[in-house]
Each structure stands twice: as structure tokens, then as C-alpha cells.
Amino acid sequence: MEFSSHKKRKTKPQSLIVDIFIWIFLIGFATIILAPLVFMFTASLMPSSDVMRLPYPWIPKTFYWQNFWQAIRGNDGSFIYIRNIMNSIIVATTVTVSTVLLAAFTGYGLAKFPFKGRKIIFLLIMTTMMIPFEAIMIPLYLIVTSFNWQDSYAGLIVPFLTNAFGVFLMRQYLITFPDEIIDAARIDGASEFSIFWRIIMPNSLPAVATLAILTFRSQWDNLLWPLLIVQSEEMKTIPLYIIKFSSEKYTNEGAMMAVAVIASLPMFIMFFTLSKHFLSGSTLFSSRKG
Amino acid sequence: MPRKQKRSHRGIERKKAIWGWIFVSPSLLFFSIFSFYPIANAFYTSLFKKDLLSLRPPKFVGLKQYTYLLSSPTFWNSMKATFVFTMGTFVPLVVFSMVFAAFIMSRKRFQKFFQMAYYSPAVLSSVVAAAIWLLILDPRGLANQFLNFIMNTPGIDHKWLATVGMVRFSTILVYFWKYVGYFTIIFIAGMASIPRNFHEAARIDGASSWQIFWHITFPLIKPTTLLVSIVAMIQCLKTFSTQYLFVQSGAPRSPIDVITLNIYFTAIRDHRIGRASAMSIILFGIMLFFTWLQLRVSRSEEVSYM
Numbered sequence: 001m002e003f004s005s006h007k008k009r010k011t012k013p014q015s016l017i018v019d020i021f022i023w024i025f026l027i028g029f030a031t032i033i034l035a036p037l038v039f040m041f042t043a044s045l046m047p048s049s050d051v052m053r054l055p056y057p058w059i060p061k062t063f064y065w066q067n068f069w070q071a072i073r074g075n076d077g078s079f080i081y082i083r084n085i086m087n088s089i090i091v092a093t094t095v096t097v098s099t100v101l102l103a104a105f106t107g108y109g110l111a112k113f114p115f116k117g118r119k120i121i122f123l124l125i126m127t128t129m130m131i132p133f134e135a136i137m138i139p140l141y142l143i144v145t146s147f148n149w150q151d152s153y154a155g156l157i158v159p160f161l162t163n164a165f166g167v168f169l170m171r172q173y174l175i176t177f178p179d180e181i182i183d184a185a186r187i188d189g190a191s192e193f194s195i196f197w198r199i200i201m202p203n204s205l206p207a208v209a210t211l212a213i214l215t216f217r218s219q220w221d222n223l224l225w226p227l228l229i230v231q232s233e234e235m236k237t238i239p240l241y242i243i244k245f246s247s248e249k250y251t252n253e254g255a256m257m258a259v260a261v262i263a264s265l266p267m268f269i270m271f272f273t274l275s276k277h278f279l280s281g282s283t284l285f286s287s288r289k290g
Numbered sequence: 291m292p293r294k295q296k297r298s299h300r301g302i303e304r305k306k307a308i309w310g311w312i313f314v315s316p317s318l319l320f321f322s323i324f325s326f327y328p329i330a331n332a333f334y335t336s337l338f339k340k341d342l343l344s345l346r347p348p349k350f351v352g353l354k355q356y357t358y359l360l361s362s363p364t365f366w367n368s369m370k371a372t373f374v375f376t377m378g379t380f381v382p383l384v385v386f387s388m389v390f391a392a393f394i395m396s397r398k399r400f401q402k403f404f405q406m407a408y409y410s411p412a413v414l415s416s417v418v419a420a421a422i423w424l425l426i427l428d429p430r431g432l433a434n435q436f437l438n439f440i441m442n443t444p445g446i447d448h449k450w451l452a453t454v455g456m457v458r459f460s461t462i463l464v465y466f467w468k469y470v471g472y473f474t475i476i477f478i479a480g481m482a483s484i485p486r487n488f489h490e491a492a493r494i495d496g497a498s499s500w501q502i503f504w505h506i507t508f509p510l511i512k513p514t515t516l517l518v519s520i521v522a523m524i525q526c527l528k529t530f531s532t533q534y535l536f537v538q539s540g541a542p543r544s545p546i547d548v549i550t551l552n553i554y555f556t557a558i559r560d561h562r563i564g565r566a567s568a569m570s571i572i573l574f575g576i577m578l579f580f581t582w583l584q585l586r587v588s589r590s591e592e593v594s595y596m
Contacts, residue, residue: 015498015499018499022393022396025393026394026397026404030408033407033410033411033470033471036422036423036467037414037422039425039426040422043425052428056432056435102316105313106316106318108313109312109314110313113307113310113313114310115306115307115311118310124318125318128321128325129581130577130578131325132524134530134570134573135570136328138332138335138557139328139329139331139335139567140324141557142331142563143323162316162320167317192309217413217415220415221415221416223417224554227534228558238417239415242418242535243417246424247538253428256425257425263415264413264415267413268413271410278413279405
């Protein structure tokens with residue numbers, strides 16, 4: 001007791017200043033980092049004249065909902081944004097479901113079934129992790145055009161049906177899964193597919209959730225690939241709509257931010273409800289298990 | 291072991307092997323078509339003079355595309371733009387995310403709040419991030435207001451999207467803003483894995499917070515630091531969206547003509563597939579090197595706390 005109070009008295013004066021400095025530093029940077037986000041949300045509710053006013057009025061006087069109307073309506077009144085949002089949802093959802101299923105499928109095969117060449121196959125799949133998308137996008141583009149898939153869902157979806165990182169993740173996760181449970185199910189007469197579906201999948205929820213978030217986000221964010229293969233307005237995805245909207249002449253700034261808010265909403269809702277998975281997803285590659 | 295049992299055991303092994311192949315083959319087929327074949331094809335195409343729309347058969351030119359690129363000022367400009375962007379982004383990213391993480395970890399309260407606040411830009415898609423900043427960096431926008439307020443220079447336009455230096459700086463700013471929270475979280479995970487009693491022991495020995503950070507935390511998170519550096523670098527080498535949106539909105543292209551942007555324009559706008567492929571292969575080579583480095587580092591990542 002005495003010892004601890006002695007220690008406190010000794011370190012308090014100097015560390016109080018440090019303490020206050022750290023608080024100011026953290027709060028200051030939090031403010032700077034959050035400011036552009038606050039700007040996006042507030043500007044989406046202001047007429048353009050207010051968005052570019054000096055100094056910026058951080059609180060909208062009245063909620064100017066017309067921006068959202070114009071964002072959806074488009075500068076030409078075609079309402080194509082709704083279609084583009086649907087495209088993004090279709091592509092991101094399909095890719096997420098198939099990536100999770102195929103990665104779990106393959107990860108399970110690699111983790112629990114000893115067979116000749118398993119190591120080599122695992123190694124091969126790992127090497128594809130080293131091939132950056134940017135290096136193969138031109139040949140991919142040629143493949144997709146040779147299938148006549150440009151400007152189609154197939155073209156947007158098929159090249160991303162699974163990915164090596166997902167396989168890696170699922171294998172690492174499943175390798176520690178107890179063999180006894182699988183064997184018990186086999187003895188009970190369960191087929192291999194039903195073991196996968198009824199036992200492996202439900203028990204991999206943490207890994208599946210993380211992989212699903214990462215995949216959905218990367219597709220929601222994908223600009224380069226749709227930019228290559230989509231020509232028609234109907235097949236554009238959200239990032240392409242943003243590019244088009246922001247580079248048109250009569251764009252007003254408030255509506256531009258409304259477009260951005262709509263595009264970000266699903267990710268923000270996911271972030272606030274599943275923040276645990278978001279944060280753990282970021283730390284995945286620094287996890288120590290090899 | 292009786293023979294019958296042995297045979298049935300071998301039967302199970304065989305069955306398992308077959309099922310292993312069944313589970314593995316869909317992905318294997320996929321990777322063959324959409325990863326292995328394209329990379330081989332990229333290399334093959336890079337040896338040809340091939341035009342996207344031309345009906346003439348591609349002409350074999352050997353390594354000419356590469357020698358052309360190596361003597362092309364536009365290509366070197368791209369290398370320079372990529373280099374400037376990568377170095378300018380990843381150094382502050384690593385330094386700041388480490389400091390943020392150390393400070394957040396030193397707090398007893400609001401840790402979760404700060405983590406989420408710093409991370410939140412990473413949730414946005416990169417095009418949205420670029421679109422927000424496009425308005426902030428507008429001559430009438432917040433960036434000028436903020437800078438003029440700090441430097442007390444009312445009414446000056448700092449030309450964020452116009453001059454060579456500033457437009458480069460602007461892309462770096464966007465990227466830094468978007469990713470700093472992401473790496474902060476990774477550092478926090480690294481720091482959280484250091485056993486608590488290390489700090490307590492040091493504190494009892496009378497070490498100050500700074501000494502504890504410098505002599506205990508910092509050396510122990512060295513693997514995380516290395517890993518974050520390489521990952522951030524690979525990430526920066528792939529940058530595309532910010533530069534593309536800025537160029538589309540009227541910023542000059544050449545200062546921010548990073549290699550991905552150049553590949554895109556060469557292939558899609560100039561229809562030079564062979565040359566774009568050669569650039570892709572060069573980019574692949576550079577990134578392969580860093581990925582190899584990352585694997586080596588993460589293998590030796592195991593820190594011993596003995």
C-alpha cells in the first residue's frame with residue numbers, strides 16, 4: 001500500500017503533462033481524421049452554395065434532401081444509379097457467397113484429407129497470392145472478351161469466384177478442427193458433403209464472417225476491373241457511377257456527396273454492427289500462426 | 291495387423307485421397323484459368339507487338355517491348371511517380387500508425403472509440419474517399435481554408451490539384467488518411483500480444499513510459515513494423531483509384547501517372563496490349579520481390595519472449 005502510493009506521488013507531476021499531451025494528440029488527430037467524413041455527411045444535406053462557402057458551415061441550416069433525389073435521379077434524369085447499385089449488390093453478394101463456399105471447400109480438402117501432391121497443390125495456390133491482379137488484368141481482359149463476357153455479370157463475377165487468400169485462411173482455420181468429430185459423423189453414416197455442410201461450415205463461422213466481409217468490401221470497392229470490361233451505363237457499378245457523376249459538368253457538390261453517402265451506407269452499417277470482425281480482419285495477416 | 295483390416299485401412303486412405311481431390315479440384319481449375327494462365331499469357335504477350343483492335347496477327351518482337359520501355363521517358367516518369375508516391379506514403383503511414391497505436395494503448399479509457407474513429411476512413415471505398423477529397427481540395431474547399439487558417443494567409447489558393455508537387459502530395463494525403471487507421475489496428479494487435487508483466491516489471495524498476503516504449507515495446511514489435519512496412523509498400527505500388535479520379539477531374543496526369551494508371555491507359559486508350567503486358571510483368575517482378583520479402587519476414591516473425 002505504502003509502496004504504491006509512494007510510486008504514484010513520484011511519477012505523477014511529469015506524467016500528467018505527458019498524459020494531457022497524449023489526450024490532445026489523440027483527440028486532435030481523431031478530429032482531423034473524422035472531419036472529411038463529417039464533411040461528406042453534412043455536405044450531402046446542403047445546397048452547393050453552402051458546401052463551398054467560406055468558412056464551411058459545419059451544420060446544415062435545413063436538411064436539403066433534394067441532393068439525394070438528384071444523386072439517384074442522375075444529371076440526365078435516367079435514374080441509372082439505382083440500377084448501378086443493384087449491379088454492385090449482385091456482384092458483391094455473388095462473389096462473396098462463392099468465395100466463402102469454394103474457399104471453405106478447398107481449405108477443408110487441404111486441411112483434412114491427406115493425399116499425394118497435397119503439399120504441392122497448397123504451395124501452388126499460395127503462389128497465386130503473389131500474382132497481383134494489376135499484373136494479370138490485361139490477359140484476364142483478353143480471356144473475358146474471348147468468352148464474349150464484356151459488359152455482362154459473368155464478366156464481372158467469374159474472375160473473382162474464389163481467391164487464394166480465402167483458401168489459405170480457411171485451411172489455417174480448419175487444420176485445428178478435431179478429427180474425432182469428423183470421424184464420428186462418418187461412422188454415423190454421414191456423407192462427405194453433408195459433413196462439410198452440416199459440421200464444417202457451421203463451425204467455421206468466425207473465419208467465414210471475416211472472409212465474407214473482406215470479400216464483400218473488396219468487390220464493393222472494385223474500380224479497375226469494371227472500368228476495363230463495362231461499357232454500357234446499365235452494367236456500371238457504383239464506383240463507375242461516382243467517376244461519371246463527379247466528372248460531369250453540371251454536377252453540384254452537395255449531390256456528389258449524396259452519391260458518396262449512398263455508396264458508403266452498406267459499409268458503414270456493416271462496420272458498426274460487425275466492428276469486431278472488421279478490426280480482426282485487418283489484423284489477419286499479422287497473426288502468428290504459420 | 292490382420293490382412294483384412296489392413297486392406298480396409300488402405301481403402302479408407304484411398305477414399306480420403308479421392309475426396310481430397312474432389313474438394314480441391316474446383317479451386318484448382320479456377321486458379322489455372324484465372325491466375326496461372328493469365329500470368330503466363332502476360333509474359334507471352336509482352337513478347338509481341340499486339341494491337342487491341344487490329345486484325346493483323348501479333349508480330350513477335352522478342353524483348354523489344356522491354357528495351358523500348360527502358361528507354362521511354364513516359365515509362366520512367368511512371369516509375370518515378372510510383373516511387374515518389376510509395377515512399378511518400380508508406381513512411382508516414384508506418385510512423386504515424388505506430389505512434390497512434392502506442393498512444394491508444396496507453397489509454398485506459400476510450401480505446402475502442404479511438405480505434406474505431408481512426409479506422410473509419412478505411413471502411414469507405416477508395417473512389418468515395420477520392421471523391422470527398424476532390425471537393426476538399428477544390429480551390430474553394432476546406433483544404434485551402436484550413437491551411438490559410440493555420441498559416442494565417444487568407445484567400446490564398448494552394449493549387450492542391452494543379453501543380454506537380456501539390457497534386458502528388460494530395461494523392462499521398464488521400465491514401466494516408468484512408469489507410470492510417472488500418473495499420474494502427476495492426477500495430478495495436480502486435481502490441482497487445484506483448485505479455486503484460488514485461489511492462490509491469492519495467493515500471494516497478496522505475497522506467498518512464500518513454501523508456502518502456504523505446505526499450506521494450508519497440509524492439510518487440512519489430513516484426514510487426516517490418517511486416518506493416520512491406521504490406522503498406524505493396525499496397526502503395528497498386529494504387530489506382532485516387533489517381534484515376536483526379537485525372538478524370540482535370541488534374542495533370544504526368545505527376546501522378548503511376549504504373550497501374552499507365553498500364554490502363556496504354557492498354558485501353560492506346561490499344562497497345564503487348565507494351566501494357568510488358569509493364570505488367572515489370573510491376574509483377576517488383577511486387578514479387580516485396581512479397582517474397584514479406585514471406586521471409588513473417589516466417590521469422592516468431593518473437594521469443596524468453
